[in-house]
Structure formats: C-alpha cells, structure tokens
Amino acid sequence: MRVAVVGGGVSGAAIVRALRVHGCEVAQHSRATGFDVLRDDAVSALAGADVVVEATGVATTSSRRATDFFTRSTRSLGAAAGQLGAHHVLLSIVNCTHSEVQGYGYFAGKTAQERLARQISPRLTIVRSTQWFEFARQNLRRMAVGPFALVPAMTIAPIALDAVATALADVAVAGPEAPEIELAGPETLTLWEMTQALPERGTVPVPLPVPGSLGRAFRRGALLPAADVRVRGPRFADWLARVEGTADSSTLG
Numbered sequence: 001m002r003v004a005v006v007g008g009g010v011s012g013a014a015i016v017r018a019l020r021v022h023g024c025e026v027a028q029h030s031r032a033t034g035f036d037v038l039r040d041d042a043v044s045a046l047a048g049a050d051v052v053v054e055a056t057g058v059a060t061t062s063s064r065r066a067t068d069f070f071t072r073s074t075r076s077l078g079a080a081a082g083q084l085g086a087h088h089v090l091l092s093i094v095n096c097t098h099s100e101v102q103g104y105g106y107f108a109g110k111t112a113q114e115r116l117a118r119q120i121s122p123r124l125t126i127v128r129s130t131q132w133f134e135f136a137r138q139n140l141r142r143m144a145v146g147p148f149a150l151v152p153a154m155t156i157a158p159i160a161l162d163a164v165a166t167a168l169a170d171v172a173v174a175g176p177e178a179p180e181i182e183l184a185g186p187e188t189l190t191l192w193e194m195t196q197a198l199p200e201r202g203t204v205p206v207p208l209p210v211p212g213s214l215g216r217a218f219r220r221g222a223l224l225p226a227a228d229v230r231v232r233g234p235r236f237a238d239w240l241a242r243v244e245g246t247a248d249s250s251t252l253g
Helices: 010-023 063-083 104-122 135-142 161-174 192-195 212-222 236-243
Strands: 002-006 027-029 051-055 087-093 125-130 148-152 178-184 202-210
Touching: 002 010, 010 027, 010 161, 051 063, 051 161, 063 087, 063 104, 063 212, 087 104, 087 161, 104 125, 135 148, 135 192, 148 192, 161 178, 192 202, 192 236
Parallel strands: 002 027, 002 051, 051 087, 087 125, 125 178, 148 202
Antiparallel strands: none
C-alpha cells in the first residue's frame, strides 16, 4: 500500500514511522521536502497514492488565518484524493467543532476544514485526538515572554502522539470503515499539572486564566472526550519518564 503523508514536524514523522511498521510504502510531503500544500499541484505530487493522510498545521490563533490555511489545504488534498481514488484520512482535534470553543481561532479553522472535507472527499475518515503529551513543552516555547511562559488554564485528557500515529496507520491500512474516530489518553489532567512535571523547563511557568466564556469552557472540560472515545495509553508520567528521562511523577500525584 502506498501512502502519502502531507505534513511535517513531529506529527508527520510519527505517522511515517507508524505506517512503515505496517509495511506501507510511504512518501512524506511538506515544505521541508519542497511541497507547499497551498501552491503546488497535489494531484501530480501525490500520484500513485492509495491513501492521503492530511496532517498539515499552521502556528496561529487567528480565526481568519487558520480557516484560510486549513480550508485551502483540504480543498487541495481532498480534491487530489478524489481524483486519485485514494482514501483521505484527516487528522483533527476532539471537540474542536463544539460551539463553546469557536472563539479559539485554531479550532474555528479546524471546524471549517472538517466541514469542507465532508463535502469534497468521497472516501474520508476523520481521526480526532485530544491534545498530545508534547503540547506541554510546545506551549512553553510558544507562550514564552522573556524568562517566563504563560500556561493557559485548561483541563484535557492528553494522549501520546505515537499512539495517535499508530491509530492513523491502522485506519490507513484498514480503509474507510468509519467516518470518524476519536482518541484520548487514559487520564484527565490540567495543562498546568503537565507543565509542572516537565524537567528542565528553561522558563518560569506562569498560570494564565483565559478570560471570558472560552476560558471557562477550557477550565471546565470542554476539551474532554465523550464516554465512548477510544482510550490509548500510556499515562503521562510513564511517557515522561521514558521520553524526557525523568522518573519524578510526584507532581502528578
């Protein structure tokens, strides 16, 4: 099976690894490989693919910019998958379409992306996950202000990126058996608890109570999955001990 993974960074690399475990022939496409999803001809770039995994991303909280990027990405890749007769697998986020979180621009963009994908992709599977374990350290980098880093107050059920990548690979190999699949980790944590557990943070974390209805939604669990979600381990402390090289899980109880 030939799979085209469109997306770079840690997520793209993890998905490629998981697909190769299944014995798939994988080609990764991203700006790092010379492919721009917003400008280049996706049909010719992805020619021969049986599956197109869309794991593109953009670093923004602007609703306008996120919506523009994600809809253009899906318009290109969804149309290409249709012309190629390929299964379109779209990576998304648990609860990103819920009304109470639409004030967060990234989620508004993902909502528009999912809506468009359903309209143009005849063979589509949306795989949604909760926030990845890696999110805690990524947030420290993105929210750094001098020696400090702001940590938004949110309650989540984080999951290991490798577990998400494995599930994506399973979907790619099995075919479009279900239109949507949702994944979450085995425990509920706050982003503050995850951040406090990180070794060698490099910055001083500062709690940020996001104001307004969006902040209340984040704090009260708007990002937590439904009861029927597919739960995948490991627990955060166990992952942290393996990946970050620390056995100190005291801050997680």
